[in-house]
Amino acid sequence: MDEVTDLLAIELSHLNKVKPVLLGDTLTKLEVIHDLSLVIPKGEVLALIGPSGSGKSTLLRMINRMEEPTSGSILLYGSDIQHMNVRKLRRRVGMVSQTPALLPGTIEENISYGPKLRGEPCDAAHFLDLVGLEKSLLQRPASALSIGQQQRMSIARALANNPEVLLLDEPTSALDQTAARNIINLICHLSHRLALTVIMVTHVMEHAKAVATRIALLVHGSLIEEGEAVEFFSDPTTEAGRKFLRGELFESGD
Amino acid sequence: METSSYIHISNLDLVIALVFVAITILLSYWQRLGLERDIAIGTVRTFLQLLTVGFVLQQLFTATHWVWVILALAIMTTVASHNAVKRQAGSKQGLFMIMTVAIAAAGAITLLLVIGVILRVRPWYQPQYIIPIAGMIIGNAMNGAALVVNRLHSELILRRNEVEAMLALGATAKQAAGEALRESLRTAMMPTINSMMTVGLVQLPGMMTGQIISGANPLDAVRYQIVVMLMIAAATGVTAIISAFGALGVFFTPNHQLSLRLELGKHWDEYIAKSKNL
Ligand SMILES: Nc1ncnc2c1ncn2[C@@H]1O[C@H](COP(=O)(O)OP(=O)(O)O)[C@@H](O)[C@H]1O
Ligand SMILES: [Mg+2]
Numbered sequence: 001m002d003e004v005t006d007l008l009a010i011e012l013s014h015l016n017k018v019k020p021v022l023l024g025d026t027l028t029k030l031e032v033i034h035d036l037s038l039v040i041p042k043g044e045v046l047a048l049i050g051p052s053g054s055g056k057s058t059l060l061r062m063i064n065r066m067e068e069p070t071s072g073s074i075l076l077y078g079s080d081i082q083h084m085n086v087r088k089l090r091r092r093v094g095m096v097s098q099t100p101a102l103l104p105g106t107i108e109e110n111i112s113y114g115p116k117l118r119g120e121p122c123d124a125a126h127f128l129d130l131v132g133l134e135k136s137l138l139q140r141p142a143s144a145l146s147i148g149q150q151q152r153m154s155i156a157r158a159l160a161n162n163p164e165v166l167l168l169d170e171p172t173s174a175l176d177q178t179a180a181r182n183i184i185n186l187i188c189h190l191s192h193r194l195a196l197t198v199i200m201v202t203h204v205m206e207h208a209k210a211v212a213t214r215i216a217l218l219v220h221g222s223l224i225e226e227g228e229a230v231e232f233f234s235d236p237t238t239e240a241g242r243k244f245l246r247g248e249l250f251e252s253g254d
Numbered sequence: 255m256e257t258s259s260y261i262h263i264s265n266l267d268l269v270i271a272l273v274f275v276a277i278t279i280l281l282s283y284w285q286r287l288g289l290e291r292d293i294a295i296g297t298v299r300t301f302l303q304l305l306t307v308g309f310v311l312q313q314l315f316t317a318t319h320w321v322w323v324i325l326a327l328a329i330m331t332t333v334a335s336h337n338a339v340k341r342q343a344g345s346k347q348g349l350f351m352i353m354t355v356a357i358a359a360a361g362a363i364t365l366l367l368v369i370g371v372i373l374r375v376r377p378w379y380q381p382q383y384i385i386p387i388a389g390m391i392i393g394n395a396m397n398g399a400a401l402v403v404n405r406l407h408s409e410l411i412l413r414r415n416e417v418e419a420m421l422a423l424g425a426t427a428k429q430a431a432g433e434a435l436r437e438s439l440r441t442a443m444m445p446t447i448n449s450m451m452t453v454g455l456v457q458l459p460g461m462m463t464g465q466i467i468s469g470a471n472p473l474d475a476v477r478y479q480i481v482v483m484l485m486i487a488a489a490t491g492v493t494a495i496i497s498a499f500g501a502l503g504v505f506f507t508p509n510h511q512l513s514l515r516l517e518l519g520k521h522w523d524e525y526i527a528k529s530k531n532l
Contacts, residue, residue: 027525027528087510
């Protein structure tokens with residue numbers, strides 16, 4: 001039993017999320033996630049795919065408790081995150097958002113932000129190196145970086161907390177093709193080198209193919225297909241899966 | 255007594271003062287500002303509110319008893335926090351309590367020092383001193399509270415990305431709001447600091463003018479004004495800090511998440527009402 005939970009980084013069971021949203025000027029309830037169950041074994045890279053508005057970001061944000069599920073449970077290595085200290089959970093489950101968020105100050109201050117909160121030292125140069133940025137940049141303001149470099153810095157900042165799980169929400173969508181490709185290679189490299197468990201939201205088929213060991217396909221808040229990336233790419237079982245491979249599914253929404 | 259040394263304003267004089275209103279209304283009409291109605295209402299309210307206050311104060315002054323003074327201070331505080339809440343964007347839920355505590359605390363601290371230690375008014379509840387001084391403190395505290403919460407609200411919406419990035423790295427709500435908090439406190443303090451910079455250069459403060467007109471030695475009036483300026487700065491600062499920290503408690507959830515309240519705005523109340531009915 002213990003061996004099993006050691007191998008499962010994340011277990012989502014019967015997750016539901018109903019969110020109040022504003023449509024124009026009226027308040028309505030939206031079922032964003034519907035009865036979603038999914039396990040992510042340790043060290044795997046899961047590509048979370050699905051059309052715009054299918055609930056991918058909401059799902060990620062529930063895993064580090066930026067939002068709470070309406071019902072269902074999320075386990076991190078067998079422990080219910082609902083019963084954990086939120087801030088300890090967020091240290092263990094890092095997150096990088098779609099548009100890189102710059103904290104005030106230098107690049108070094110950005111990278112060491114997490115460890116500094118706990119009064120721990122941080123070898124910012126090491127993490128900068130890890131994401132392929134020049135160490136000479138440490139004392140520059142974060143705003144001096146290009147968007148692609150800012151996203152690298154965001155990843156370094158998340159890694160400086162030594163997380164066990166890394167959540168990436170469309171980490172390449174703000175980048176041009178070359179920069180996006182480089183970030184994907186970086187994520188590939190890091191997941192191997194650090195034995196990280198990664199959940200990455202993406203709508204680019206090539207990116208999913210390049211990094212993912214597993215695939216989860218979300219449509220309208222429901223998980224409709226999930227499994228080994230190799231199997232998915234050779235023989236998707238759902239029509240939505242086939243559409244994604246043909247690159248059709250996400251054209252309209254994005 | 256000083257009362258005999260200054261010129262009184264008769265009812266006829268007040269009527270003559272309406273010429274000023276006529277001038278303003280004509281101006282508005284001439285330039286098509288559309289403010290005629292507002293000016294008229296403003297004039298009526300000025301008369302009504304001030305005459306009422308004058309009447310109440312007169313009663314208060316003749317029946318010197320601490321209960322009446324405390325009651326007056328309580329009403330002033332309530333009206334002030336009601337006003338500060340009214341000036342907020344989005345939902346107002348929970349804000350009245352925060353503002354009231356903030357204004358009352360700042361009022362108590364500064365009044366204690368001014369009435370109890372500096373002026374040494376004995377008995378402390380002499381309305382002639384405590385009421386106008388409390389009026390100035392509470393009025394400025396009200397502006398401080400209104401400004402700080404308003405700014406904090408918009409800063410958090412504006413800096414949402416940055417704040418959430420910090421939360422995601424393990425920051426507490428207070429740490430993540432740090433920059434927004436400082437910016438809001440600066441905003442709340444600025445009017446007070448500015449008035450400290452220019453006081454006496456451009457215009458004489460109302461209280462000082464009043465004292466001088468009623469026959470006080472200008473140097474005496476100035477001493478009062480100095481104490482008042484410093485006391486207002488402290489009251490504004492204390493109110494701003496307390497209301498800002500209180501507001502953090504409603505703009506964030508206990509789990510260090512930004513509250514949905516920032517997204518839902520005015521609809522937050524509707525959402526709360528609906529979720530309670532479930
Ligand atoms: N602030 C919001 N206002 C209105 N609708 C929202 C808001 N946040 C999320 N939604 C809705 O919730 C659903 C899921 O959103 P999200 O998790 O961001 O999806 P995805 O990341 O897959 O695009 C979408 O239908 C979206 O329209
Ligand atoms: Mg999204």
